[in-house]
Amino acid sequence: MNALDSLRSQLRSTATLASAASLLGWDEQTYMPPAGGPFRAEQQGMLAGMIHGRQTDPRVGAWLAELEGSGLDPDSAEAALVREVRRDFDLATKLPQRLVEELSEVTSLAQQAWVAARKANDFAAFEPHLTKIVALKREEAAALSEGRSLADPYDALLDQYEAHATTAEVAEVFENLRPPLVTLVADIADRGRANDAGVLTRSYPVDVQRTLGEAAAAAIGFDFDAGRLDVTAHPFCTDIGPGDVRLTTRYDERFFPMAFFGTLHEAGHGLYEQGLPHDAFGTPLGQAASLGVHESQSRMWENLVGRSRAFWGHWFPQAQAAFPGALGDVDEDAFYRTINRVEPSFIRVEADEVTYNLHVMLRFDLERKLIGGDLAVADLPAAWDETFRDYFGITPPDVSQGCLQDVHWSAGLIGYFPTYALGNIYASQLFEAAKTEIGDLERGFAEGDYRPLLDWLRENVHTHGRRFAPAELVERVTGRPLESDSLLNHLHTKYSGVYGI
């Protein structure tokens, strides 16, 4: 075998082992009995070590060196593969195996503790776990920063999730976004038109919610022969392997939007995974471009499609038939305004399109401080509440609606949150380009036809894998550099209509 084939084969077998770890993770969140937790943590630690050992195999370095000297066309897919594997290899070799295994074990236990702590509203039960995680992530940041001139220890963590993004750039984008968002929220509050959310908290039987949610996910193109939908405390999408992409959601009989838009959101992630080239499984060309680009797909289907007026032209009659008790007396327009109600609230994943990015900025601020050593874990609940008041003018009633609401930190995902806001920005810019190229997308939505948009995304985004860096991909596809104007334009246009501003 030549170096390229050897590298591809090694990447595929490593991904095949990692996929076993993915299933163990999925199972831990879905079906594992509670007493299986400690052993599962030990098992995940061992597998993480084995995977890391393969990722840092010196033969990978040798194959890369050979390929880098082989004169590949720099614009070829092969050159992109080599460039991205080099990036992964350099990142992975900087992390000692001991740290990788320890993080995996600590976070496996921490996620179990988080589920219990959130349920019990008990930050103290989670605090020792998070303290360990922050210490390990600071160690990780230091290890990843070696030999690079990074301005901020947080840079090294952020860059793992969003390649080439820096803390300073993200902070600047967020600073630009915040004032117009705050103004828009204030303008909306001044209007306060009738879009009573009481309709959404009527009784929506869970079985019917599941049926409707699965129908919507299938309608936008999610292939249930190659995937499934289960229930977890925190929804996610995980790629188990070619032909096997799993979504999860959570149901509240008394709150319709959570599961429905949550399912569309995860199905958006799932469509991206199902659209990646299977023959490149395990290599960068078969992987998502970045978390931000991943989130652009979920947010596009959740919000730009799923919360559009045209979408409900098709789905409202079906929802009304499914929930005659809850929606029989509701007007389609009023329903549309209700699911687009803008209001400061406590839970990020239930936040509206306008306030959502403020939730992300809050987490970005706090985790930078945790990593920078400017905030002790014990002080996190107070700092959360204080920042929350600054941004939203309200205070969370308890930690389960405050700093314990997200799974991320318990899973060691620090530096991850900003990718959500980047996802919104990418999504708006890509969606604007799709509309320009395809024409009247809304007309299809009104008839339940999403194929033109999905085909466009498959061709312009999904099929490329990690061939292009996120910012490069967006610029290639839209013809414009990354900017937040599309997002602000979208929000202003839409909410002028909804609120008559």
Place this chain on the structure above:
Amino acid sequence: MNALDSLRSQLRSTATLASAASLLGWDEQTYMPPAGGPFRAEQQGMLAGMIHGRQTDPRVGAWLAELEGSGLDPDSAEAALVREVRRDFDLATKLPQRLVEELSEVTSLAQQAWVAARKANDFAAFEPHLTKIVALKREEAAALSEGRSLADPYDALLDQYEAHATTAEVAEVFENLRPPLVTLVADIADRGRANDAGVLTRSYPVDVQRTLGEAAAAAIGFDFDAGRLDVTAHPFCTDIGPGDVRLTTRYDERFFPMAFFGTLHEAGHGLYEQGLPHDAFGTPLGQAASLGVHESQSRMWENLVGRSRAFWGHWFPQAQAAFPGALGDVDEDAFYRTINRVEPSFIRVEADEVTYNLHVMLRFDLERKLIGGDLAVADLPAAWDETFRDYFGITPPDVSQGCLQDVHWSAGLIGYFPTYALGNIYASQLFEAAKTEIGDLERGFAEGDYRPLLDWLRENVHTHGRRFAPAELVERVTGRPLESDSLLNHLHTKYSGVYGI
């Protein structure tokens, strides 16, 4: 680390990897979407190869050699551990890694094909898979026979599942069992007392079946905090790891016994797994003594407990309350006789206690011929039907009720079936000993108290793991060598009562 600690550590980490493969297998049968099949097969092949590589690691041979020369007390637990690891190591090193991986891939695909073929009643669709499997198992038997003087190539396969048992011995036991069984079946047929099975095919809503089955499994001691129950085409019990034992069953709304006794059966396996010493996980001292001993536990709880008159003294009122439509007009005694109806039938897992062993003998005969080269796979359906007529006097109406009914051959499990009959023999002998030692077990059953029996099994069987060979274990516990008299006595006593013979 000394050799013993090194060996223990290696065994535990190998078992931890194998446990990931167990979860992949469980998932394949329960929740995996169909399109995930081909990749799952590739993945299981790779993991099987990695596990085999660890099991045959030359360091294991070196540690064993050191320990074998270290003068361990031959009656100690440590000496038993070394003896059993040596056995595993010698068996594993005889199998080429290529064969192990090929078998794993072929059987992963074959199991998927079997599900479809059984559903479609289409032997031809399964035949090429079974042809490959038989060829690979013959290759396996030849490899395992090297350097041993085995009388029959089937010996090498049988011995994998029931240590030290030989084809000739098993054939002799079966030949001794068959005539009295045939006589008993004939005596029962002559009586034909009223125990109309029509009651059992009334409507039993699946949700209520599940609730009742889980209640019964929990009542006999299965810990649902450390296990779960799901639905699969073919029921099984799998040990995912310490604190995680999973049962499966299948429901037929129109046939009550299938899921209820199936659940008790798998829970019996599960009780054994939950009773093995967790601190010895991965080593022979933390593993079941043999498949036959495993089956003795499942059959004991399914039949000797679950189909006893005393058991239904407690459970019949609950079943009646759960299924008022089906059981409201049924008498407790009549119900007891109905669930103990003896009649030749097609499906092994639904067979009564008396005819069950005839089903096993049929499979034992046919798979010996397949492995011996005396029967072509293409001729299997005809041979099945002919032997079935010889044993039962009736002919299966189709292959799904004939040679396609069991998952075993599709999973490469050849040499496995005889352990079911051995399980019945062990179960009766152990149960007789328990009654002698504890006294009136039935009195507890009538009150829903199974703890004395479970405690006795924990102490006398479960806690020993593989410390003793199966026949030795039975003799130590019961004070008598292995014999089938207990089984025949039990059947004669019970069915004299049921049928008034």
